[in-house]
Amino acid sequence: QLSTKFYSKSCPKVLSTVESVVKSAVSKEKRMGASLVRLFFHDCFVNGCDGSILLDDTSSFTGEKTAAPNNNSVRGFNVVDDIKAKVEKACPGVVSCADILALAARDSVVILGGPGWDVKLGRRDSKTASFSAANSGVIPPPTATLSQLINRFQARGLSAKDMVALSGAHTIGKARCVLFRGRIYNETNIDSSFAKARQSNCPRTSGSGDNNLAPLDVATPDSFDLKYFNNLLNKKGLLHSDQILFNGGSTDSLVKKYSSNTKKFYSDFVTAMIKMGNITPLTGSNGEIRKNCRKPN
Numbered sequence: 001q002l003s004t005k006f007y008s009k010s011c012p013k014v015l016s017t018v019e020s021v022v023k024s025a026v027s028k029e030k031r032m033g034a035s036l037v038r039l040f041f042h043d044c045f046v047n048g049c050d051g052s053i054l055l056d057d058t059s060s061f062t063g064e065k066t067a068a069p070n071n072n073s074v075r076g077f078n079v080v081d082d083i084k085a086k087v088e089k090a091c092p093g094v095v096s097c098a099d100i101l102a103l104a105a106r107d108s109v110v111i112l113g114g115p116g117w118d119v120k121l122g123r124r125d126s127k128t129a130s131f132s133a134a135n136s137g138v139i140p141p142p143t144a145t146l147s148q149l150i151n152r153f154q155a156r157g158l159s160a161k162d163m164v165a166l167s168g169a170h171t172i173g174k175a176r177c178v179l180f181r182g183r184i185y186n187e188t189n190i191d192s193s194f195a196k197a198r199q200s201n202c203p204r205t206s207g208s209g210d211n212n213l214a215p216l217d218v219a220t221p222d223s224f225d226l227k228y229f230n231n232l233l234n235k236k237g238l239l240h241s242d243q244i245l246f247n248g249g250s251t252d253s254l255v256k257k258y259s260s261n262t263k264k265f266y267s268d269f270v271t272a273m274i275k276m277g278n279i280t281p282l283t284g285s286n287g288e289i290r291k292n293c294r295k296p297n
Ligand code: HEM
Pocket: 031, 033, 034, 035, 036, 037, 038, 041, 072, 073, 074, 075, 140, 141, 142, 143, 144, 149, 163, 166, 167, 169, 170, 172, 173, 174, 175, 176, 177, 179, 216, 239, 241
């Protein structure tokens, strides 16, 4: 059972240490806050919040970093290393990499103007990772239908409401052209001037400009707020999987509600982040406390 006080005796400085490293990383690059939030999501969905996503490949082991949803996409590993090094100095062998991800995600949201919450701690680190689980079937792709999105979250114990609230994390951060090209050229539920603007930096031809970036939230890309949901009402969702949340289906009413009610969005987002953070953690004597987040001890 996770607890907010897990390190209060063994490493009282962990909270302030994580916060200060995240603060300095985000002040250098706002996007890093978004990247750290996403890292936590992609860790928790694949075999639970166990730091599995942080393991590097070796000559005899392929981890999760090169799986399709992560490859050339997830980032922030150096910031996690930096946090881990400082935490190890303060309390060697005590704090897990999985808990560092949970704290860094929360701190990122707060620093970018979003809600705060008490993070439950006590997760331990996996000794392995799963390329196959990360590569297919667990993390939804941006081309997903609404029922696929709902099903993939349900498979992790998260409701449709949790899914919509968590999608609100796309109020920060960026995405690559290759992942929204189909939407801006082929879809009809898109604002035409928005589509044009995005097309200007994302060529139609596949293979050209694939890695060009655009903000997930056209209005306030560096602030954690409800503008993401406003964009959806205006057909300015960047990804297919964003706009599908407001496209005449069962989640329309929730999107509408969040678009005008910051309090409701924040409280549902926090509830869902805590739920996501509880996905099958390793506790007790399972797993280990890695010394280096990139490799098992
Ligand atoms: C609902 C299903 C979801 C889909 C289909 C999805 C898909 C994506 C895609 C395709 C990107 C861009 C990746 C790239 O360009 O390489 C992205 C970025 C991002 N996602 Fe999601 N996502 C989903 C849910 C979530 C959740 C639950 C969170 C966190 C709670 C989240 C947080 C983020 C953030 C913060 C970014 C920007 C990262 C950065 O700028 O480095 N997403 N997502």
